Amino acid sequence: MRDFDYAAPESVQQAVQLLSQANGSGRPLAGGTDLIDQVRMRRHEPDLIVDIKRIPELNVLEIGADGFRLGAAVPCWKITSNEDISRQYTALGDSCSIIGGVQIQNRASVGGNLCNSGPAADSIPSLIALEAVCVIMGPDGQREVPVAEFCTGPSTNVLKPGELLVELRFPPRPAHSGSHYRRFIPRNEMDIAVVGVGVSVVLDESGENFVSGRISLGAVAAKPLFAEEASSLLAGRPVNDETLAAAAAAARAIATPIDDMRGTVEFRQHVTGVLTERVLQRAIERARSGEPGSLHP
């Protein structure tokens, strides 16, 4: 592997300073499941790797009345084994239970999955559906960016040199809400999403009408998408086949996928519609029952 220096700072300030001084040739390291392979394959050529796992703020995992704070370096296994997250932010638990296999989940972080900014990243549609906001620290101070606006294209995002994703903040979950993430893959496990859909719904007390909903799509565009129109078609509507079909059609209409060995454009667009309906149905079940059920579909 390429030669590089390694630092393991214990504060956000030190990490930002190290990354700023590296002038674009530094990379933060959380779980390393993307980064170490990319350095080996020369997709990245860093002179400095900054291990961020010793920084307390990046290991925060707190759920309270104000919502949920998730440090950028928290590995997937801590999310899938946390009952409060499974209950309230279920879609994120779904995502973390299918990112790679067990070995990968023991290392990979949601923050890393987001910053790697793959169009098919399994955590990002859940983050968008659950309205997560990125807290970013840089040489000029702190700023916040909604996850829906974070990615700019395949492997690119809004982070500037010297900036570090510190944590993700999620608003509290309303009553009668449910969420789900599911992807289509040709295997049972360990594959890249052909289409991924993340959904969050809020129902009224009767469970028969949508108060609101958020739909997000992965693997069907250059970056994960917030399906704004499809989401707005849920608000105030009755929970029935017609509403779901309308939302699915609107989601399908914004899918501009690529053709590759995993699926053609036509197939991916079709699956976007089918999956949107199925994921909505599961999120509705969860909202009605108040029970997440098993994470893995």
Added chain:
Amino acid sequence: MAKKQVVSTTINGQQEEFLCEPRQTLLEVLRDVLDMTGTKEGCSNGNCGACTVLLNGRPIDSCLVLAVEVEGAEIETIEGVAPAGGLHPLQTAFLEQAALQCGICTPGFIMQAKALLEQKPNPTEREIRFYLAGNLCRCTGYDKIVRAVQQAATAQQEVQV
């Protein structure tokens, strides 16, 4: 060249100190610095699980860990699995069920299965298959491996009863 660093860890219960470059993975250090060649290199990109070791009790792909990251950590490798003069129930079961042919994937499977049985002493077949999804085997077709894990689970429970 980046300066070498001293790393202190516990490997299979023994205190170990080694010197490594930041670019060396845990897998490289285990095999090439510490001469612990039981851990195998397969794909070196996190797909095959041949290099699985336990890091603070959790299985990880050692090809995707920098050795400098394991400062202060506890590591368990295939070399630490068998009790003195004997075999671990998983090793016995792998032999009796013929759950290997070429053997390159076996240390990774044993470490992964060991972690599974520590977490879930009596897993279902589905749980075994999902837990072992990050380990690839080109020889056995997996059925024999699954049966070996089931046999080891039963054997371990009989010992405890």
